[in-house]
Amino acid sequence: MRPLILRNVEVAGRGGLDVRLADGRIAGIGERLSGPGETFDGRGGALIPGxxxxxxxxxxTAAQARSVRLDAVRDADEFDATLRQALDARPPGGWLRATGYHGRMAGDLDRDVLDRIAPRHRLRVQDQTGALWILNSLALDEVTAQGAPPEAERDAGGRLTGRIWRGDAWLRERLAAEPxxxxxxxxxxxxxxxxxxxxxxxxxxxxxxxxxxxxxxxxxxxxxxxxxxxxxxxxxxxxxxxxxxxxxxxxxxxxxxxxxxxxxxxxxxxxxxxxxxxxxxxxxxxxxxxxxxxxxxxxxxxxxxxxxxxxxxxxxxxxxxxxxxxxxxxxxxxxxxxxxxxxxxxxxxxxxxxxxxxxxxxxxxxxxxxxxxxxxxxxxxxxxxxxxxxxxxxxxxxxxxxxxxxxxxxxxxxxxxxxxRRIELGAAADLCLLCVPLAEALAEPAAEQIRATIIDGAPVFAAD
Incomplete structure (x- = not known):
């Protein structure tokens, strides 16, 4: 880790300061600091702990990138249309993972409801709480080929409903998907x-x-x-x-x-x-x-x-x-x-x-x-x-x-x-540099005000 000097930053409400980072720590705070290493112009922005x-x-959260988000769905028609559109882009037999479902969208889901939407694909829908997965019949048949877990719900006749409670670990093992x-x-x-x-x-x-x-x-x-x-x-x-x-x-x-x-x-x-x-x-x-x-x-x-x-x-x-x-x-x-x-x-x-x-x-x-x-x-x-x-x-x-x-x-x-945590000598150099002074940033908090993020003394994000 090379030393880094952040110039012209605001620290605890005081502007025009330099902050030197070395060995993953804050090694100096003051005006016009000197020493080896690269420099980064803070342009008067506030420096706060990360x-x-x-x-x-x-x-x-990473898996969300592969999923269809349902959070904005308002009713049953939109729920149906959102899933069908995503399914049309996949070959028959493929998997679709959807998250963020709530009962106000289309009521209580089970395998039969999902079968009507996805008769040729494997579909699993996660309730917004994360506690419940609902699978259609093709998906359920695949994951229960070697038996169903206790978390799998059954109806009065003993038939699996497609609803699996707190079954994330079990599903992950059965699906063996790429991480x-x-x-x-x-x-x-x-x-x-x-x-x-x-x-x-x-x-x-x-x-x-x-x-x-x-x-x-x-x-x-x-x-x-x-x-x-x-x-x-x-x-x-x-x-x-x-x-x-x-x-x-x-x-x-x-x-x-x-x-x-x-x-x-x-x-x-x-x-x-x-x-x-x-x-x-x-x-x-x-x-x-x-x-x-x-x-x-x-x-x-x-x-x-x-x-x-x-x-x-x-x-x-x-x-x-x-x-x-x-x-x-x-x-x-x-x-x-x-x-x-x-x-x-x-x-x-x-x-x-x-x-x-x-x-x-x-x-x-x-x-x-x-x-x-x-x-x-x-x-x-x-x-x-x-x-x-x-x-x-x-x-x-x-x-x-x-x-x-x-x-x-x-x-x-x-x-x-x-x-x-505060910006002080000896503190870990895990920092967030804003584009503006802190009072201005807090007047309307927004991620767009972040200029750079530093972890262990090294920049991991820079807006420019």
Whole structure:
């Protein structure tokens, strides 16, 4: 790594400074710094720590490039037309993967509904939550040739419906598809100013971890990496990724027995790991809080999503010391649907932020990509404005000021919602350089304001 001097940048509100980077660290901050190495003219733009996406699914997001996105579909006719258009471009017998489905588009899907759309192709459609895949008959026959998993739903007569719950790992094994290319995603994240990510996939096993580790080593995925998993996972000898909490997936319709939940927490503790629990509904949160009350919580334990947090649950979150890792962009991307589906009295509980912070609950932001856009600047705008795609408000009192919205992405990967990383001597040279001073950038947060992204002292993205 060659030394690099960033000239004429704004640091902590002070303009006209130079920042020298050497050996992956910030080695100097001051006016008119001298020394060896290349120089980069910051043109007065703000230099801030690189952003962290604290909850993302990397392989699924990379696979999105091969998929048909259904997020913008409004009704059954558009759903049908979107899939048929994509199928017409594929030879009979080929596969089509579609994501982002919601029941308001065309109701409950099963194999028979998809057979009418795709009688000659293998089709699988993922629900927007990521919890459910629906396969047509040709696809289902192929993946169940050696038997169906317990996660595969059956009707009253024992016939497979085509609906498979939480079956990602099983499907991946049956399909044996080529792993998605990660370099395009790495470039996209870098263009957003993201220098570190935490992959929160419960399905991460040794094989998936090896794929991500190789992408890190090759530079295809330049971001620093933390991996969660539902099972055991070890940090490789070269430390190319960190091992994060044990992920516990909850589904309201099939919550685990309380003792089983406690056993999962205990298993994480024997591995020396914290616990991160998927909590979208109030019922999932209530069970989680009860489990931590009995098992005890420790530093690093997390609530993922916090989709619905009743006000009476906030003191328990504070007392237990739990961190909430939320996704502000859902207010924008799915907010109109929430307003239609969620009782008015409960809408204030959706994706809380300001009330948690006011109570002293650590809060960090993330994307949950591919289930929402991986643009953190979109998340910041949503955290500030609390408006849906059509401009309707949701929980305006949960909005935060622009600087606090940025700080939701500035915690360390090991301590989301904790102390904010700063531009200071000795800090890691994982940085985001903006085109304008920070106050101007935060007036209307947008990824277009990013001039360069630096990881370990080396530029990985430059707008010009």
């Amino acid at each position: 952003l962290i996406d604290h909850h993302i699914h990397l392989l699924a 998605p290319e990660l370099a395009p995603l790495g470039r996209t994240l870098a263009a957003f100013g993201i220098t570190g990510v935490t992959d929160t996939s419960a399905t991460t096993d040794a094989q998936a971890a090896a794929l991500l580790a190789d992408a890190r080593r090759s530079g295809a995925l330049p971001q620093r990496l933390t991996l969660m998993s539902a099972g055991e996972l070890a940090t490789p000898a070269d430390g190319i990724f960190d091992v994060g909490p044990v992920k516990v997936l909850l589904d309201d319709a099939r919550l685990p027995e309380f003792d089983d939940f406690l056993a999962r927490i205990a298993g994480a503790r024997t591995q020396g790991r914290a616990v991160a629990v998927h909590c979208v509904t109030a019922g999932e949160l209530a069970l989680t809080l009860a489990a931590f009350e009995v098992a005890g919580a420790q530093a690093g334990d997390r609530i993922e999503h916090g989709g619905v947090i009743p006000g009476e649950a906030i003191p328990s979150l504070k007392q237990l010391g739990l961190t909430v890792v939320t996704q502000p962009a859902f207010v924008f991307e799915r907010g109109d649907r929430y307003l239609a589906d969620v009782e008015a009295a409960e809408q204030v509980d959706l994706y809380r932020c300001a009330s948690l912070l006011a109570a002293g609950v650590p809060v960090a932001a993330s994307s949950d990509a591919p289930y929402a856009a991986c643009d953190p600047w979109l998340g910041m705008r949503a955290a500030i404005q609390r408006r849906t795609r059509t401009g309707r408000p949701i929980g305006l009192k949960e909005g935060v000021d622009p600087r606090r919205a940025l700080e939701l992405y500035l915690g360390d990967r090991s301590a989301p919602g904790g102390p904010v």
